[in-house]
Amino acid sequence: MTRAPLQTDRRAALRSLACAALVVPLISACDATDTTQGRSTGVRPTAGSAAADAALVDVLAQQIAGLRVAATAVAKRSPRRRSWALDLASMHQQHLRKLGATTAHAAPSVARTPAALAAAEGVVRDALVSAAGRAESGALAQVLASMAAAIEQRLVRA
Secondary structure, eight states: OOOOHHHHHHHHHHHHHHHHHHHHHHHHHTOOEETTTTEEOSOOOOHHHHHHHHHHHHHHHHHHHHHHHHHHHHHHHOGGGHHHHHHHHHHHHHHHHHHTOTTOOOOOOOOOSHHHHHHHHHHHHHHHHHHHHHOSSHHHHHHHHHHHHHHHHHHHTO
């Protein structure tokens, strides 16, 4: 028996709302520029916070690179899901560029089917949301939250 499309849409909407509930406060709290005085009123990043963000980016880049490899493999194995999987692979390549990690070593992925790939994408999406909350840099938090939203959009269309 198949599920009614409304149930799937409702679940996706709830996941999106949950992500938004986590991300919107982060984004709004990240604005450290006072434009009325023309100077920054925020705290400058310390060497420790930059190192923490760099370590966070390294871990995420490996996971994203692994998803890119898995999506490419799924595209080759599943002709009916080829377009979706190639779209994911392209998106992950863009995310790696944005993180400055185009040469990241891919973390191993067991995603060999479209369903397994979608599950792996969900895990990384959740990791990106969590990392956005832990990022020291507001700009990095925004980028990670945006990446999580992009993955969610593709999962809704899966």
